[in-house]
Amino acid sequence: MPETxxxxxxxxxxxxxxxxxxxxxxxxxxxxxxxxxxxxxxxxPEQQRINNPNLCFNWFSPDDAARGKGEALSIRQMVESAKVRHVSNRRRVFITGLSAGGAMAAAMLATYPEVFAGGAVIAGLPFGVASSVPEAFDRMRGHGGPRPEALAELVSAASPHDGKWPTLSVWHGTADQTVDQSNASAIIEQWRSLHGAPKNPARSDLVHGHAHRVWVDSSGREVIEEYSIAGLGHGTPLDTHSTRHGEQAAPFMLEAGISSTRLICRFWGIVTDEAVESDSITRLVHDGHAELRAQPDTHTSASQPAIQTVIEDALRRAGLMK
Known part of the structure; x- marks a missing residue:
């Protein structure tokens, strides 16, 4: 717990x-x-090998990504324990994750929306689009899945929630060869209609040279944002060159010249605009109506699909995939 x-x-x-x-x-x-x-x-929260040999959160499992079950329930209990122990602000609880962790973050927002004020999904997938390992890999590749108009229904049916929905920040690299970028669009579509936001974003910018779009609800509140990180492979976008950030490149933790950590916090309102280093932001459109350690990865490389190969090989050895 930080002293501050x-x-x-x-x-x-x-x-x-x-x-x-x-x-x-x-x-x-x-x-x-x-x-x-x-x-x-x-x-x-930290995954254990007994639950998944590759330390992936089981975002695709009906026994782990449903309200009152498995990993989702365990994470919910951890959140409640932390809130009670540290007397945290119950109206300011947020969740984020990368890849399988991002997909699990989406599952937590769907199954326990009353718990979270906001979330962020990095290189992840929508909630409820897979219920088995083969389906999970198909969705990661951008194949199959529910019709766009059915995506929001998956979230609506996941809990008895009838209040405001959590806000959402979506991040994805344009060169991601592990989780297809179409999943970012599906996540936005899944939550956009829940918030009653129009199909077209209210604002489009370039932030640190990367495309950024924002959707607002009927009250003008920013409810969804998307960052499309040009040339980035599969991983969390970091700004490792800024000494004040303390961010470090590692496998799937990628230098991108932009700090997803800090900008996500700004979207949630935890960090103010003044606290985030301001590079030039070019407004293009404004229409209010309308623990592994290895050599650091670069934006894209031949090693990017390696994580999928590792997972698939392990699943084949376990007899879970042909």
Whole structure:
């Protein structure tokens, strides 16, 4: 718990990706440094090999990604314990994750929307689009899945929620060869109609040279944003060149010249605009109506699909995939 986090502090839940662990993800992403600087709490659920040999959260499993079941219930219980223990602000609980962790973050937002004020999905997938390992790999490749108009119904049916929905920040690399970028569009479509936001974004920018779009609800509140990171492979976008961020490149933790950690916090309102380093932002359109360690990855490389190969090989050996 950061010394700067007093009673009523926000709580951020962070879910690592496959082959990662909590400590490694935290060391690279800069979340702890940001929490120390701005006085909020962090919770790092960590997958165990007994549950998944590749340390992936089981976002595709009906027994783990449903309200009151498995991993989703376990994460929910961890959140409640952290809120009680540290007297955190119950209206300012957020969740984020990378890849399988991002897909699990989407599942938590869908199954326990009353718990979270906002979320962020990095290189992840929509909720409820797969219920088996083969389906999960098909969706990762961008194949199959529910009709666009049915995506929101999956979230609506996941809980008895009848209040405001959590806001959402969506991040994806244009060169991701592990989780197809079409999943980012599907996530936006899944949540856009729940928020009653129009099909067209209210604003489109370039932020640190990358495409950024924002959707608003009928009250003008920003409810969904998307960052499309040009040339980035599969991983969390980082700004490792800024000494004040404390972010470090590692497998699937990628230098991109933009800090997803800090900009996600800005979208949630935990960090102010003034606290985020301001590079030039070019407004293009404004229409209010309308723990592994290896050599650091670059934006794209031949090693990007490696994580999928590792997972598929392990599943074949276990007899779970042909």
């Amino acid at each position: 986090a007093g009673p009523g502090a926000p709580l951020v839940v962070v879910l690592h990706g496959c082959t990662q662990n909590a400590a490694g993800y935290d060391e690279s992403s800069g979340w702890s440094r940001l929490a120390d600087q701005h006085g909020f709490l962090l919770l790092y």
